[in-house]
Amino acid sequence: MRKCALTGALLVTALATPALANDDVMKLTADPANWAMQEGNYNLTRYSKLDQINKSNVGSLQVAWTFSTGVLRGHEGGPLVIGDVMYLHTPFPNIVYALDLNHDAKILWKYTPKQDPSVIPVMCCDTVNRGLAYAEGTIILTQADTNVVALDAKTGKEKWKVKNGDPKKGQTQTSTSLIVKDHVLVGISGAEFGVRCFMTSYNLKTGKKEWRAYSMGPDSDILVDPKKTTNLGKPVGKDSSLKTWNGDQWKIGGGSIWGWWSYDPDLNLIYYGTGNPSTWNPAQRAGPDGKPIDQKYSMSIFARNPDTGVARWVYQMTPFDEWDYDGINEVPLVDIDVKGKKRKVLVQFNGNGLGYTIDRATGELLVAEKFDPAVNWTTGVEMDKSSPRYGRPYVVSKYSTFHNGADVNTKGICPAALGSKDQQPSAFSPKTGLFYVPTNHVCMDYEPFKVSYTAGQPYVGATLAMYPAPNSHGGMGNFIAWDAGKGKIVWSKPELFSVWSGALATAGDLVFYGTLEGYFKAVDPATGKELYKFKTPSGIIGNVMTYSHKGKQYVAVFSGVGGWAGIGLAAGLTDPSAGLGAVGGYSGLNDYTALGGSLTVFSLP
């Protein structure tokens, strides 16, 4: 037996030559001098071991250098740093810059894709892009028009280019990609255009398509094994998605994939969430009996094998969505105490305002608690495993836009459609064991209406108005510390607007984030006390990152207001209630900042 096992191990090693790309990513992310993934590391904790900048000296932080990207509108994501080179991306037209850190950030190369601007009106929530990925000398760019491009990191020359979708049908790309082994994982958005969205794996070296997993549809399309893929510990069974849709509606079912994704090399599982079902009008999605049905697997988290795409488990947070509470937010992986027991968990701060803690090996639901005190659409999630409702939220009928019906304006729903959190990724510090979460504190009035599907046309089916949550003293956001083991807010720091920037935690006992007015801030992880702030050129919706070069630590962030919260400013909407916009509450941003993409890099003097 023992000999046999040993032989097996040797065999695996032999087959694994040449080295797989994830060796490179793992190696690069293990060195805190780099920032080699948008997410910082496969765990998506956005934590850095760098500690040169720390709680005692952060007050003397100053701007080391700056770089304008030449593009207006919303700048999400952030730079990568690998060795002596920084790689930057921009919103549409998705320019890529390689900057030489050895020579004052001189531009080593610049790649400017040619994209048909007709993709712009198909992008629901600004022309954002969540950034580049890197492995083995290759930069992966995911263009708005769904082209996936591999660039030589040294020269910027194209290695390969594939088309992942069709903007004419409403398919777009805003996500970064995740490189796992030799797989480049790329998501497709378009739930506001009736797109049946999907995750695709391309080969890093060749660009060849490996597998594609749709968010809904037949088992063979969604890559589930009816017997082996589980939902809260039980096999999903045959046609687990199909039977939760009325007729063929799954074909235009939504479930966008554009969040931040994680990977557990030991379990060999990747994790990601899916967005809302199409349309936003729930009445149109009711079952043949006129009652709610789940629309699986919109609003769900998938754990998949990156080699085959087959799901190990899946969990739907918001069955039969009535509010556009996307489930695509980041899914960080941490090992923490939950109810006195060390667990390997996945955490998600969901659009619906609930913070979930889930066993990432099995998909067992451990914690589901409100991380935004405003949340009123649900009284909570059934946690009793023996209940047939186990894992499902209880909906407050007053705030059920389905219960109230189409063409009825349901008022005072919290959170608003953009969720208690949207794309802005959280950070986790192993030193405190806490998550640091940029949140929205916004409510809405929501009026669903009947809408017809036409390929490439908006398929939204609701008008809404968003405004600060009551008793928020006008503040539309909080930056919070969250105990994911207990499901409790540890501290909460109010902000004037939603905190739309990704956070960073460091070994220097610091947490960083940015604000929509444009402030870059450092706070104490223990208390939330503000230790430093600086007004960058424009509102911040990018993610703070850190790197070290020639022994000196730098912290950097994109400015460039936009995104869903800043779409009014970004697209120059004069009617704050126009279209998806519904951004009335954010019109006050006009008093603080203007458009403009640039990078601000900080260091100690």
Added chain:
Amino acid sequence: MRKCALTGALLVTALATPALANDDVMKLTADPANWAMQEGNYNLTRYSKLDQINKSNVGSLQVAWTFSTGVLRGHEGGPLVIGDVMYLHTPFPNIVYALDLNHDAKILWKYTPKQDPSVIPVMCCDTVNRGLAYAEGTIILTQADTNVVALDAKTGKEKWKVKNGDPKKGQTQTSTSLIVKDHVLVGISGAEFGVRCFMTSYNLKTGKKEWRAYSMGPDSDILVDPKKTTNLGKPVGKDSSLKTWNGDQWKIGGGSIWGWWSYDPDLNLIYYGTGNPSTWNPAQRAGPDGKPIDQKYSMSIFARNPDTGVARWVYQMTPFDEWDYDGINEVPLVDIDVKGKKRKVLVQFNGNGLGYTIDRATGELLVAEKFDPAVNWTTGVEMDKSSPRYGRPYVVSKYSTFHNGADVNTKGICPAALGSKDQQPSAFSPKTGLFYVPTNHVCMDYEPFKVSYTAGQPYVGATLAMYPAPNSHGGMGNFIAWDAGKGKIVWSKPELFSVWSGALATAGDLVFYGTLEGYFKAVDPATGKELYKFKTPSGIIGNVMTYSHKGKQYVAVFSGVGGWAGIGLAAGLTDPSAGLGAVGGYSGLNDYTALGGSLTVFSLP
């Protein structure tokens, strides 16, 4: 006699009530806490008495705050600060911001003009604007489309608005305005479109047109008094302009007015320069005998009475231009020793590469020397007053594009068409008695060709290629110190690209400027030694300014690459030799910076 004089003085005082606007400007500019004019003061010396930031502490300068303007392309000019408010402008569409310095630069108001974008292709050298003017609670905005708008400085509401020209005919506005007494002086550009350009005075309170002086044409149009207006000490005589043009060519004669202007309250004279005659093809402008004629008053400096517009004196630097050597550069007023005698002079660093020192009361030419060692088109200016050629440059026939003829490519002319200096204004320190001059060090090949005039269409008539001057080691600019009394370079600091930013000199024994790559720099006025530099988000073509708020000194500058030197980047020209562009030499800028308008404000920690 004595009593009579006293009565007269009292009478003047009485008549002067209510106070004239220039009292306000004079008062505001006398307080160095403000930066109340684009030029710093009426003398246009760009000198500040602030000395908190000085030679010994400038090394610890850091970025205090930043502000993105939301507009790409070239940002010339700079902010105004009056009391607690900073006023910013942008290139087209010429947005105006009022920022509250008491509240972290919160936007007090924003004014966004509605302008027909069809003006953009009529702007020869990027969509620049050289900034706002202020007097008595009014902000004056000079829009690209030639609207002149008076805004309430407190609210941003329009007080009055007048149309100063017609973009359909090629008339545009890029200049700031100069407010003298109750006169708002505004220039019109368009020499590349065959516009006969003019200076107009509007009443500050009402917007009513007061006078208009054309650059060429009948005496009544150009507002000269044949007997009293002098040229190098002699009356200009009747039809002094008309008789220097072939037939009616003066009607499409050019002579743009967009530089930086000065005012001497004691002499009650305003000073400004004029641009090139139209077209750039000199053969087309020859006299009836086929010989050069002067095309007065293109390429000239005017001294005018601001109340009547009538010229006191005029001097033409480059008669019968063959190279587009504009004479519109700034005209600072200083009192310095010239050949052992204290003189009240005007200084100009002309596009043609000669630094002129002129008695500003009489127009007497005192000094005319090369401030760029590359200059080769002339051997110098005749300084012998008894010569019939007094004040005229001697042209080297090898570099005479007229002598060589149309459709002949004359090579190696120095400087290039954009001059040894263009719009970038110099600074003067009374502490050193020296000028600090941002210069170009660029040569060209120039091929004139026949062109027909059509209103609103380009009327250029030459193609050219520009490149670094020989023996410049690739550097296309120098930042120099100049002794205007002697006509000598005191020191010269080479820069990789032309220095397209305006300089600032301060009582802190510092001189500041910016570079096209985006560096903001402080140097020692005595030696040119670099004491501080910082990489701003984009290339700098704005002018450095300083102000003081709550006892703290700040230094600020616009980033935002563009202007003539940066037009290739700004307009995304892929063919570096396209159109007026001819910016091949500057294509290297792509390796250093990208577009993006923002303000960077510096202070000590």
